Amino acid sequence: MKKTICMIPLYVWTLVFILVPLAIVIYYAFISDPHGDASFSLDGFRDFFSNPVFAEVLLRSLKIAFISTLVCILLGYPAAYFLARSKSRFKFVVIILMLLPMWINFLIRTYSWLSLLEKTGLISTLLTYMGFGPVDFTGTEFAVILVSVYDFLPFMIMPIYITLLKLDQSHLDAAADLGANPAKVFFKITLPFSVPGILSGVAMVFVPSVTTFAISQTVGNGKFPLIGDLIQEQYMVVSNWQFGGAISIVTMAVVLLLMYFINRTDSDENGGGILQ
Amino acid sequence: MKKFFKSSYLVLIILFLYAPILVTAVYSFNSAKSRGVWEGFTFDWYKELLERDDIIEALSVTIVCALIAALVATIIGSMAAYGIGSKQKKGNSFILSLAYIPMLNADIVTGISLMLLFTIAGLELSFMTMVLSHITFCIPYVILSVLPKVRQLDWSLYDAARDLGCTPTRSFWKVIFPELLPGILTGFLLALTMSLDDFIISNFTTGSGANNLSTLIYTAKMGLKPEFRALSTVIFGIIFIILIIVNVVALKKQKNNKRGNEI
Amino acid sequence: MKKLKGILFFSLALMMMIALLPGCGSGEKVVVYNWGDYIDPDVIDMFEEETGIEVVYEMYETNEAMYTKLKNSNNNYDVIIPSDYMIERLIKEGELEEINFKNVPNFEANIDKEYKNPAFDPENKYSVPYTWGTLGILYNTKKVKETPDSWGVFWNSKYKGRIIMMNSQRDAIGMALKYMGKSLNETDRGALDAAKNKLIEMTPLASGWYVDEVKDKMIGGEADLALVYAGDAVYCISQNKDLAYAIPKEGTNIFYDSMCIPKGAKNKENAEKFIDFMCRPDIQAKNAEYIGYSSPSTPARELMGDAGKDPTAYPDITKYDLEFFSALDDGTKEYYNKIWTEIRSSR
Numbered sequence: 037m038k039k040t041i042c043m044i045p046l047y048v049w050t051l052v053f054i055l056v057p058l059a060i061v062i063y064y065a066f067i068s069d070p071h072g073d074a075s076f077s078l079d080g081f082r083d084f085f086s087n088p089v090f091a092e093v094l095l096r097s098l099k100i101a102f103i104s105t106l107v108c109i110l111l112g113y114p115a116a117y118f119l120a121r122s123k124s125r126f127k128f129v130v131i132i133l134m135l136l137p138m139w140i141n142f143l144i145r146t147y148s149w150l151s152l153l154e155k156t157g158l159i160s161t162l163l164t165y166m167g168f169g170p171v172d173f174t175g176t177e178f179a180v181i182l183v184s185v186y187d188f189l190p191f192m193i194m195p196i197y198i199t200l201l202k203l204d205q206s207h208l209d210a211a212a213d214l215g216a217n218p219a220k221v222f223f224k225i226t227l228p229f230s231v232p233g234i235l236s237g238v239a240m241v242f243v244p245s246v247t248t249f250a251i252s253q254t255v256g257n258g259k260f261p262l263i264g265d266l267i268q269e270q271y272m273v274v275s276n277w278q279f280g281g282a283i284s285i286v287t288m289a290v291v292l293l294l295m296y297f298i299n300r301t302d303s304d305e306n307g308g309g310i311l312q
Numbered sequence: 313m314k315k316f317f318k319s320s321y322l323v324l325i326i327l328f329l330y331a332p333i334l335v336t337a338v339y340s341f342n343s344a345k346s347r348g349v350w351e352g353f354t355f356d357w358y359k360e361l362l363e364r365d366d367i368i369e370a371l372s373v374t375i376v377c378a379l380i381a382a383l384v385a386t387i388i389g390s391m392a393a394y395g396i397g398s399k400q401k402k403g404n405s406f407i408l409s410l411a412y413i414p415m416l417n418a419d420i421v422t423g424i425s426l427m428l429l430f431t432i433a434g435l436e437l438s439f440m441t442m443v444l445s446h447i448t449f450c451i452p453y454v455i456l457s458v459l460p461k462v463r464q465l466d467w468s469l470y471d472a473a474r475d476l477g478c479t480p481t482r483s484f485w486k487v488i489f490p491e492l493l494p495g496i497l498t499g500f501l502l503a504l505t506m507s508l509d510d511f512i513i514s515n516f517t518t519g520s521g522a523n524n525l526s527t528l529i530y531t532a533k534m535g536l537k538p539e540f541r542a543l544s545t546v547i548f549g550i551i552f553i554i555l556i557i558v559n560v561v562a563l564k565k566q567k568n569n570k571r572g573n574e575i
Numbered sequence: 576m577k578k579l580k581g582i583l584f585f586s587l588a589l590m591m592m593i594a595l596l597p598g599c600g601s602g603e604k605v606v607v608y609n610w611g612d613y614i615d616p617d618v619i620d621m622f623e624e625e626t627g628i629e630v631v632y633e634m635y636e637t638n639e640a641m642y643t644k645l646k647n648s649n650n651n652y653d654v655i656i657p658s659d660y661m662i663e664r665l666i667k668e669g670e671l672e673e674i675n676f677k678n679v680p681n682f683e684a685n686i687d688k689e690y691k692n693p694a695f696d697p698e699n700k701y702s703v704p705y706t707w708g709t710l711g712i713l714y715n716t717k718k719v720k721e722t723p724d725s726w727g728v729f730w731n732s733k734y735k736g737r738i739i740m741m742n743s744q745r746d747a748i749g750m751a752l753k754y755m756g757k758s759l760n761e762t763d764r765g766a767l768d769a770a771k772n773k774l775i776e777m778t779p780l781a782s783g784w785y786v787d788e789v790k791d792k793m794i795g796g797e798a799d800l801a802l803v804y805a806g807d808a809v810y811c812i813s814q815n816k817d818l819a820y821a822i823p824k825e826g827t828n829i830f831y832d833s834m835c836i837p838k839g840a841k842n843k844e845n846a847e848k849f850i851d852f853m854c855r856p857d858i859q860a861k862n863a864e865y866i867g868y869s870s871p872s873t874p875a876r877e878l879m880g881d882a883g884k885d886p887t888a889y890p891d892i893t894k895y896d897l898e899f900f901s902a903l904d905d906g907t908k909e910y911y912n913k914i915w916t917e918i919r920s921s922r
Contacts, residue, residue: 040395041395042391042392042394042395043391043392043395043396043407045387045388045391045392046388046389046391046392046395046407046411046451047407049388049411049447049448049451050407050410050411052429053426053429053444053445053447053448054410054411054413054414054448055410056429056432057422057425057426057428057429058413058425060425060428060429061417061421061425083913087917089916089917089920089921090916090920092920093920111325114321115321115322115325118318118321118322119322122318125563128559128562129555129559130322130326132555133326133329133555134325134326134329135501135505136548136551136552136555137329137330137333138505138508138509139504139505139508139547139551140333140544140547140548141508141509141525141526141529141544142509142510142511142526143511143526143529143530144336144529144540144543144544145332145333148332148333148335148336148544149332150791151332151335151336151339152331152332152335154795154797155797156795156796156797158335172797174783175782175783186328186329186332189325189328189329190329190502190505191453191502194457194498194501194502195456195457195460195498197498198457198460198461198494198495198498199460199461199464201494202461202464232459232460232463232464233460236456236457236459236460239412239415239452239456240415240453240456240502243412243415243416244415247416247417247418247419249418249419253742253785253788254788257782257783257784257785258742258783258784258785259781259783259784261919261920263418264418265919266916266919266920267418267420267421268418268420268512269916269919270912270916271420271421271424271639271640271643272420272636272637272639272640273637273639273743273744273915274639274744274908274911274912274915274916275639275642275643276909276912277424279912279916280420280421281421284417284418284421287418288413288416288417291416292409292416344814345794345814346790346791346794346795346814346815364616365616366616366632424643424647427643427644427647427648428647430648430649431647431648431649434649435649436648436649436650436651437644437648437649437650515636515640516640516643516644519633519644519648519650520606520631520650521606521631521632521633523632523633523634527634528611528634530611530636531610531611531612531634531635531636532611532612532634537612
């Protein structure tokens, strides 16, 4: 009974601030000329599927988001693990240190990378001193992925860290006593135990990074329009809400589907992600 | 050796997270307005920053908005995660996926659709509508942080507390809540982060002169302006000092507690 | 635990109180909705001091974002500063209030004749010019030896990877159209397709597509050629003496950003006071010096000294073939959107 009451605020909030706006987006995606005769039309979707260029942009965005997420897991997991297993009294300091950069504005953070990656930037200057000539890292997929990882890494570390906190040392010891080597202990006990955290992390990194737009604009030199840029432009520049709505609905559907499959692989049914 | 490896890994990660911020801090003393060239040392941008009352005002709007949004989102999100996680029902996972929509959607779509919602509701865009929007997109981050902890809950402890005569409420606060606390705190911190970072949704849902820092930076392309390099450094400095104070206090408390326990 | 709840409750109450504070002032006000970074903040303070009217200031990033919020929110704005083609569209849709020019004497006295009665507002009933400018080529004289007097320079493979294109629909397409000897407001589908192919052909040569980031890139020497507005060129040249600005012989765009009052503005008289204030020579001069865009007022330019004679900001407009962007009909607009999205999605 009480647990149902807990859900009520979310139900109300979701209805008012999520479902109604979603209905509005869908309405505009299917209606041509909302200020005029407002007739039903599938033009937005037809435009999207009639030109392969758009599917290409979507695929590119998914690819970049996927690689960024993977790198976040590979970089973030050890950090979360070491932190969770550490007994140092500086543990809390390190955690806050990792979150702190995120409190400086996203745009400032992203622009800051330019000072490092540009041809006249710090890295290139250092390389020039070492005799490797000036290198411009901006305008490459590498730069976009690097900065995505930078912007989203703490969102991977934190959920994994909090799940690993509960990991019981005695279980690990028992497994080791029974003759499991460290690798086996990790893959048989630690990793499965942290799956809910990883899934939360994936949801917080992969999902928003598909539709992010400012990163490709800045360090990507605007040369890699991603699906987020495309949607952004439909509203901010060309004011074509129908096409914008259609692109975002297609993107949402694709991401939901992907998340569904990711969560399906978690057979223990203790996932914390979307649509388990 | 192992310990050394662990520590140096963490140090590397932190270096990665701080590299661009440190570079920005260095460039905030560059007398050239633009990024590319170094022309000499100056404090001018800090002086200019002090004269920009619009930036100072935006900073306070940003902080108040983030605190309110993160707090409300944490309450709603934690309650929901508790409800969802402790009961496996089909409907729950459906409502959960709905709650994630602001995360799935491009920010601009969320922003414009919320603006239209407020218009239909007859509300004028203002600080309040911005806070409501921020709560909306913060909730999924809280749920995602708390849910794994709910799934790990050991209900036998709760039952034990009940058997020992605790009321359900007391058992909850004594047994369940402390277990969830790390997740709730993380959720709060991530929600705070999201709110501080957002600019597109804010841009379309704020009005009546309530500018937050991000909209100011975004519309004015201020990420490119020297004053903002100074601002970034100042924000960083303030947070850093607060962090040190909090830690010194916490360490002192710990020591005192230990002494108290010994006696 | 009780203590914790108490703290939570207290902080919540406190924050709600702080949140309500800004809504308290109830004196005279004027709500100004302008481009980001497009006014000297001191000018706002001076207006507030002189008139006692509080300025509620908001910003937008593009004409279209402004239009979206103006049309779809319940908020009232008193002064907006859109560009020419957007003003034309707003007039057509009946979204603008006629300005009572009796309350704006400085318009008559200080704004030059050339900038009155523009094509988008032929009887000059709705708008007062704020700034104007041209679209042109910013180039690094150390790297580009000949003066780039033709748009064709953007297709010169000699400069591969050294060119910055403007990430702006009308400007980029318009530039390509001008290069091919067409009008900026071309509606012929064949000509538009040709412009699209021209720009797709140019894409591999461009090092990036920017709007405002172009400034730092050009000052820092990251690129040698860029399509820019004159106002941005003025700023860049002031920061890097190697840079220069050229208007190509094929002709280009001239734009106005003008102050207008939206229909149903709640503080129309205050809006007129604000517009009048912005037309005062000393204010025009101060503001133009801050933002770098050109002032439409000779008395103001006289106050600005050398900056008022800068050929980048104040070219002899009779010498060039200059054209306004005009509002496009719906079908053409859709076609522009289509080709633009294709251009930007190609690599």
